[in-house]
Amino acid sequence: MTTLSKPATYYPNYEVNADDIMTVIEICHPNSPHKKRAFDMIQNAEVKKRHLIMPLTDVVKQGDFGERAKVYQDAAIEMAENVAREAIHNARLSVDEIDMVIATSCTGFMMPSLTAHLINRLSLRPDTKQIPIAQLGCVAGASAIGRAFEYCEHRPDRNVLIVCVETSSLCFHKEAGRLQDFISNSLFADGAAAVVMRGDDQISGxxxxxxxxxxxxxxxxxxxxxxxxxxxxxxxxxxxxxxxxxxxxxxxxxxxxxxxxxxxxxxxxxxxxxxxxxxxxxxxxxxxxxxxxxxxxxxxxxxxxxxxxxxxxxxxxxxxxxxxxxxxxxxxxxxxxxxxxxxxxxx
Amino acid sequence: MTTLSKPATYYPNYEVNADDIMTVIEICHPNSPHKKRAFDMIQNAEVKKRHLIMPLTDVVKQGDFGERAKVYQDAAIEMAENVAREAIHNARLSVDEIDMVIATSCTGFMMPSLTAHLINRLSLRPDTKQIPIAQLGCVAGASAIGRAFEYCEHRPDRNVLIVCVETSSLCFHKEAGRLQDFISNSLFADGAAAVVMRGDDQISGxxxxxxxxxxxxxxxxxxxxxxxxxxxxxxxxxxxxxxxxxxxxxxxxxxxxxxxxxxxxxxxxxxxxxxxxxxxxxxxxxxxxxxxxxxxxxxxxxxxxxxxxxxxxxxxxxxxxxxxxxxxxxxxxxxxxxxxxxxxxxx
CATH class of the missing domain: 3.40.47.10 (Thiolase/Chalcone synthase)
Structure with a gap:
């Protein structure tokens, strides 16, 4: 009887709205033929605000992959640790009772993986199993739930910690000028979430x-x-x-x-x-x-x-x-x- | 009774030996203080030859991440498909009988993942489960075996295809001049391997x-x-x-x-x-x-x-x-x- 207990979420402090991102597009691509259509779509996107790990002024001046990877690693580990602790608490478990950690993140890359960092940061057991997932994009949170379910389905004494962290702002490219680039710039955002799947039925969820x-x-x-x-x-x-x-x-x-x-x-x-x-x-x-x-x-x-x-x-x-x-x-x-x-x- | 059936391996055509790589180091870093120590270590490394996906002349003139990613995608998919077909044949299964595909690769990156490409290329069932693993480096092959084991342990009617692909030559950096860079240059290599884990005991292995x-x-x-x-x-x-x-x-x-x-x-x-x-x-x-x-x-x-x-x-x-x-x-x-x-x- 696998149970998803109460999740934890975290959003960083820097907020942007549609007008902010239209201003960025206006400045970076003043003569773009896609601008009008993009602005119509952005205004109808029903996204009121988004959270980013850095101010928009820093987003637009980011450097190369190496520079972004450093920012990613620090931000991802901090957000991940934060939501993981709360999710374990919500599941009424101690860190010793976690058997597997699945971490999903498609907006940055690090090795050792976020799963290894979490084992160290949270002092999980040394025999904790790891599944780091980087390449499943937006489906990865639900994939993690699927793989956790298969692990717990026949193992009612096991518990899986799922941690999802994204820093879409690190995938911003000032020079990208296609219609779909403008839409991506106005849609994707940063944040983290965690949830524990318990193999048993000893918690509501x-x-x-x-x-x-x-x-x-x-x-x-x-x-x-x-x-x-x-x-x-x-x-x-x-x-x-x-x-x-x-x-x-x-x-x-x-x-x-x-x-x-x-x-x-x-x-x-x-x-x-x-x-x-x-x-x-x-x-x-x-x-x-x-x-x-x-x-x-x-x-x-x-x-x-x-x-x-x-x-x-x-x-x-x-x-x-x-x-x-x-x-x-x-x-x-x-x-x-x-x-x-x-x-x-x-x- | 989970059984690892007979694996398949594939190594690309371009071969290099210790002397080849020492020549590259000699040319790129003629005045390095680490050279003598590195050459001693390389000569004692017990690596007689390695296989690469491109000639050494191309390895040394590689461009940026975007250029390498294109080479990676083509080479990884081709090698993966090749070994996957042979491993499924070795397991005496048809492609319809694969329930999960785990792909490991830490030397390049693509999204959609290699697992999605394999589902398409091999015509695996649409409900095939995917675990793409990028961040576990050298432990990933054995990790894939562990996760496949946990999936099959209580599901004797299921089968997992494991595919490992590496293109270490795409991680070569001409300007890297530390002792450990020289050792990496002489040690890591390219290739692919696949193995099917059957959940039953109907095959030797x-x-x-x-x-x-x-x-x-x-x-x-x-x-x-x-x-x-x-x-x-x-x-x-x-x-x-x-x-x-x-x-x-x-x-x-x-x-x-x-x-x-x-x-x-x-x-x-x-x-x-x-x-x-x-x-x-x-x-x-x-x-x-x-x-x-x-x-x-x-x-x-x-x-x-x-x-x-x-x-x-x-x-x-x-x-x-x-x-x-x-x-x-x-x-x-x-x-x-x-x-x-x-x-x-x-x-």
Missing amino acids: LRLTHNQSVTIEDTMPYIEYQLTDKGFKFSLDKDVMHSIPHVAPYLQSFCQDKLEIDANDVDNTIFHTGGRRILDELERCLDLAPDKVKHSRACLAETGNTSSVAVIDVLRRTFEHATKGETSLLAAFGPGFTSEMSVGIWQ | LRLTHNQSVTIEDTMPYIEYQLTDKGFKFSLDKDVMHSIPHVAPYLQSFCQDKLEIDANDVDNTIFHTGGRRILDELERCLDLAPDKVKHSRACLAETGNTSSVAVIDVLRRTFEHATKGETSLLAAFGPGFTSEMSVGIWQ
Whole structure:
């Protein structure tokens, strides 16, 4: 009886809004033919604010990959430690009771991994198992939940710490001038989240019953990284908007098979905050009442798209409202094009 | 009854020897104070040849991270597909019977991950689970075996494809002039390996019974990456030589607990090919007869240190000699400082 206990989230202090990022685009690309369209899209994106690890004045003057990697390492470790301690506390466990740590982060890179740093910083047991995940992008938070579920499913005495950390501001490239670069600049944001999966049922939370991965054939260009001397750079193809109609039938049949109800009868959906259009498409394709995606919309409005972090934040928001016996569908979407989905019942 | 079936390995066509790399160092760093010591160490390293994905003339003139990332992606996908197909064939399975793919690679980066590329290239099922591992360095091959073991242990109807790909030549930096840079230049190499873990006992191979992870406190600087505008750069601290005395007691007690014999009574050891000194230390600390590490030494002599690939290569070599009922200890070592160890019995 694997249980997701109460998550912890953390957002850094520097806040930006749509107007701030439009000003940056205006200054860096005064003659861009994409500007008008981008500004229309940014103003309709339903992102009220985002949090960054540094002031926007520093974001725009960042150096090469080496320089960004140093900033990443310090910020990622600090945010990760912070949310990890709170999540372990929320799970009513001591650090000695953690058997595996999964860390997800696609906006920076370090070796030794964040998982090794967490073992040291938190004084986890030396035999703690590690899964660091860097290349699953926005689906990674839900992937971590899937892998933790498979580990705990037959091991009720084990507990997995999941930590997601993103610093999208370190993937900002001043010279990037395509329409999708402007959209990325206005959407992605920084933050951290952690959650403990307990293998037992000795705590209230979301009791997961099933998990499924889905990778859609021939859709790899939808979401990619470009790698440059300045590090990682998101590359979103406009076809990414076609991704949800591909995935929705899997989400529907997963709910029907495992919960024996249609997706629109699930009490709470916990969707990765990909963007307004992604949430609109989920509503449309699964015939969901608008109320069903409200926590994902609130997460988008208050924090933007924090990649692997977002789904754990939406889980935290759901935690405050779900009641015993309610059903949940948790899902995220990312490069591959891959979706990870889990279902469970609140206890 | 999880079983490691027969692995596949692949090494690219371009071969270099110690003399070639000493010539490069001579030209790039004619006045280095470290040269004499480095050359002595290189000549005593017991690496006869290494394989690279490009001629040495191209290695020395590589550009920035973006340029290297393009070369990486093409080479990694091609090598990975090649060994994956052979490993699935060796396991007497069809591509439809693979439930999870774990890809390890610490010498380049791509998103979507190598796991998503393999799902597409091999036409694996859309519900194939993915674990891409980038940040575990040389321990990643044995980590993948550990995570696959945990997945299959309670799921005898499942199968995991493990693919390890390394292109260390893409981490070469002409201007790097420390002693440890010269050693890295002469030790690390390129290649790929794959192995399928079957959850059942319907094939001969190494039947794994137990796995353990060990991360030693306060040893993170032993092996690190430096990140630069030209990408990843290995950084080996000379203290890495002290790592094996830390890990050996864990290896010893793991054998005593799980196989009920001392490590020096295990029939075959399958050790990551870290370097001559690492293998000497394992022999010394575990009181092993020289014959016991012969496959690791042969792997080192013929291919250098291929990071996550090496342990799968040593498993392949052991496959050709082990007989039914023999015991094996498989272990690798990497950043953290982390060791992953498994034991099993040949069937």
